[in-house]
Amino acid sequence: MLIVAKDKSEVEKLKAQLSVEFSMKDLGLAKNILGMEIHKDVKGGRLWLTQEKYARKVFERFNMLDAKLVGTHLVNHFKHQFSATFCPLDAMEKGLMSKVPYESVVGSLMYLMVCTRPNIAYALGKVSKYMVNPGKVH
Known part of the structure; x- marks a missing residue:
């Protein structure tokens, strides 16, 4: 359990109350x-x-430590890439993309977004639209 308060005496008071009911350390x-x-x-x-x-750990897991950094605002040259026209159409392309851990990458980044990085929400919203059928461009 994590207890946070502006006044340390409030934390001590709550801990004392909880220790009456529960075994605490x-x-x-x-x-x-x-x-x-x-x-x-x-x-x-x-x-x-x-x-x-x-x-x-996420960047290491997905071999992204050397990835080129870009701002989280999607600049114009990226906006055209977020389109269903780049989704694989044939079985060969789909087979190649099935080896890419797209959903895992997006999910891992979503945990960052929810906890401490709300600034990546827009970009993640865009790429998560293609979770079912992502293309190489995505």
Whole structure:
């Protein structure tokens, strides 16, 4: 369980109440949860989450560490690529694309999007339209 509050006394109060009903162990300050790293700036009064390690694992898993970086805003030369005209039509093309882990890549990136990277939502929305029949261009 992760407990967060502006005032540390509120956290202590809740922990005391919970320990009456449940056997508990205090593990101290949380550093990560569900694959997300927790960062805290006490002086600035900020708390934020990152998924740098998860993202690196995704990029390694799908051989994307050397991928060319682009902004998440789909620039004009990418917009024409998000079309059903690039979906495979014959059995040979479909067979080749069946070896590409398209759904796994999109799903892994969606976890990043939901947790810490909402800025990739538009691009993922575009590519997820072709989950059933993605083409090489997609």
